[in-house]
Amino acid sequence: MEQTGPDLDAITSTAENTAADFEAWRAKHVVPTEDGQFLVEGDMRLPDLETVRQYWEGFTGNPNALSVFRVAGADVAWNRTDRWNISYCIRPGDFGAQYDRLVEFMHRAASGWEAAANVRFVHVKAEDSINCNRNNTNVKYNVERNFSFSGLRAGMGFPNYARNTRYLELGPIGEWTDAELLAVLTHEFGHSLGFVHEHDTAMGCGKVTTGSYRPLTCYDGRGAMHYPSESGWLDPSRTLNFISQWDFEGAQSLYEAPTNVLSLANGTVFARKRSTGDIYRRDANGWTLVGGPGQAFVAVGNTLYGQIPGGGAPVKFQGNGWVAIGGPAGQIFACAGTLCATDPSTGNVARYDAVANTWATIGGPGSRFAASTSAVFGIGSWQDDYTARWSGAGASWSVVGGGASELIGGGTSMYRLTHLKDAIQRYDGGSTWTPIGLSGRSFVAAGANVYGLRPDGSWVMRYAGTQWNAIHGPATRIFSSNGFLFVTNPDDTIERYEPATNTWTNLGKP
Structure with a gap:
């Protein structure tokens, strides 16, 4: 039967209901x-x-x-x-x-x-x-x-x-x-x-x-x-x-990407100033400010890209300023000769065509993406799913192995870490991932080499085919960019490695 007339009072008020809900929780x-x-x-x-x-x-x-x-x-x-x-x-x-x-x-x-x-x-x-x-x-x-x-x-x-x-x-x-x-x-x-x-x-x-x-x-x-x-x-x-x-x-x-030191293919080095997040270029006169804080910075060939903080748009450095080249992104990363970005809403990955200034979706979503100098890889949305490799056309991918926790790109080969982060593996074609080392604090690939930082940060190591050799003492971070290896020291100074001579050049700091 339908009730007419004034509304009946609720047995308990909204405030009382809210209090009861909170107390129950x-x-x-x-x-x-x-x-x-x-x-x-x-x-x-x-x-x-x-x-x-x-x-x-x-x-x-x-x-x-x-x-x-x-x-x-x-x-x-x-x-x-x-x-x-x-x-x-x-x-x-x-x-x-x-x-x-x-x-x-x-x-x-x-x-x-x-x-x-x-x-x-x-x-x-x-x-x-x-x-x-x-x-x-x-x-x-x-x-x-x-x-x-x-x-x-x-x-x-x-x-x-x-x-x-x-x-x-x-x-x-x-x-x-x-x-x-x-x-x-x-x-x-x-x-x-x-x-x-x-x-x-x-x-x-x-x-x-x-x-x-x-x-x-x-x-x-x-x-x-x-x-x-x-x-x-x-x-x-x-x-x-x-x-x-x-x-x-x-x-x-929230905290920006760990992309603090980069190099163009021609050897020009860029670095963040840790106290401000600003990006600087190193030249004959020292370090020159070229931009404010960015969520991430990526060097592809002789082009420097950045990302507006807070999941903003990718931007490209024009030599004396920056220009936006897309909409909001979740992450940007080097992508086998160009730039890739993830869509913050769908998780899909898009690849940038610098000539046409357009983006094309190539796949996704996944739990991690990275690229060697010639191929793009991804891990399934659940890390125990699979590892896949992009075909190079459209949105076609091939499964090339089981799951993993991290991908290490940037060099001529792709590497990954196991679920427990207790081993690093190198991709050797097909679905073969060859173990080459144990746990480390971080790994980077540069050119044909792969490097690791000991779990406690005490040594930087270089893989020599059958063993890992120490090439540098304590470091806070290691970075790779366009085939170059960099370390940041405890005093924030930056060093660049020359593998042919096994020597380091101190570049100072911004």
């Missing part, structure tokens, strides 16, 4: 900690109940994806100085026989985010003692065991937290498989960069900024910051996190 997902904080959804540590409530209000009903935590209208992210020194220590006594394993897997997890974004994690091994605790101000994080945790439990503080509340706590890692340990650490390092849980955001590309977070990408349904056990995860049979292509692009949108 809080009872399920929020646990107080011994130091007065709150552990949200098992691992995301928030400082007080007001922040917990703001976080909950921010994610309910908003269509976002990989997102950065916000406080007082500002992103919670590391500044330009600190993002290259996200330091941590590990308390050995907490982990016993698992200590060395944890050291290695923290290097591997850090390397995944360092491949995506212009950040650098630093293990300060000198602080690994009983004094590696929440009061140690020589590092930004301490790593400790929470003996009350069971299963795949961990907790991490955000960059803006006070030092004594900014730490990584881990459960019984001795009970975890290598794949589980890498997945958990990758997820927690994501929190240390300011990223919140992706499963707290609804599907779509709405990118609605709230009081507690700002979206960086479309919703993914896979990737590092999404719990596989939560709704929205696209394949329940897959139960481990990994850094997806959209994670890769979102991290670059």
Whole structure:
């Protein structure tokens, strides 16, 4: 029977319903900690109940994806100085026989985010003692065991937290498989960069900024910051996190791409100034400013390309200025003689025709893309799917092997890292990938050579066909561009390698 007359009052008000919804969510997902904080959804540590409530209000009903935590209208992210020194220590006594394993897997997890974004994690091994605790101000994080945790439990503080509340706590890692340990650490390092849980955001590309977070990408349904056990995860049979292509692009949108040193084919060198992000050209008079901060810079032949920050358009350097050559992009990268870019909404890859000034879609989506000097490769959207090679025409690709975690392009051969990042493999045609080395902090290919940085950054290594030889001492990063190898030293100076003579030239710094 239809009711007529004035509307009947609801049994509870909207405010009461909202409060009830929050309390129901809080009872399920929020646990107080011994130091007065709150552990949200098992691992995301928030400082007080007001922040917990703001976080909950921010994610309910908003269509976002990989997102950065916000406080007082500002992103919670590391500044330009600190993002290259996200330091941590590990308390050995907490982990016993698992200590060395944890050291290695923290290097591997850090390397995944360092491949995506212009950040650098630093293990300060000198602080690994009983004094590696929440009061140690020589590092930004301490790593400790929470003996009350069971299963795949961990907790991490955000960059803006006070030092004594900014730490990584881990459960019984001795009970975890290598794949589980890498997945958990990758997820927690994501929190240390300011990223919140992706499963707290609804599907779509709405990118609605709230009081507690700002979206960086479309919703993914896979990737590092999404719990596989939560709704929205696209394949329940897959139960481990990994850094997806959209994670890769979102991290670059926030922290820029790790494209700090480049060379044109003619030998002209460009480099970012770390304190500002500005791009400089090295010439006879030293370093000359040629542009402001960009999300990424890529050198193809004798042309320098850049990308407007925040997932903006690709641009081309004209010698005395920059001109846009397309619409918004997720990522730009060198693409077998030209430039490629990913579509931030679809994940598809487009290839640039510099003569016609047009773009043509060649494939996608995937979880990673890279190119040798002659061919473009990609990994399937799930990293355990497959590795594929573009045919060179249209959008035709051929599967050339199983899945992988990273692709290393830039040289005459293509290389990839295994899922556990415990080995590097060289592509030898067909579906053959030949192991040539073990884990490293990073790898680059330049010309016919491939180089690696030791997990602890202590040596730069060159593959010599059957073994790896040290060619340089400690370095913060290694880069390849148009066949040249560069390193950045701890003092930010840049060196260029000459493989024929096994010598280095110091180029200074911007």
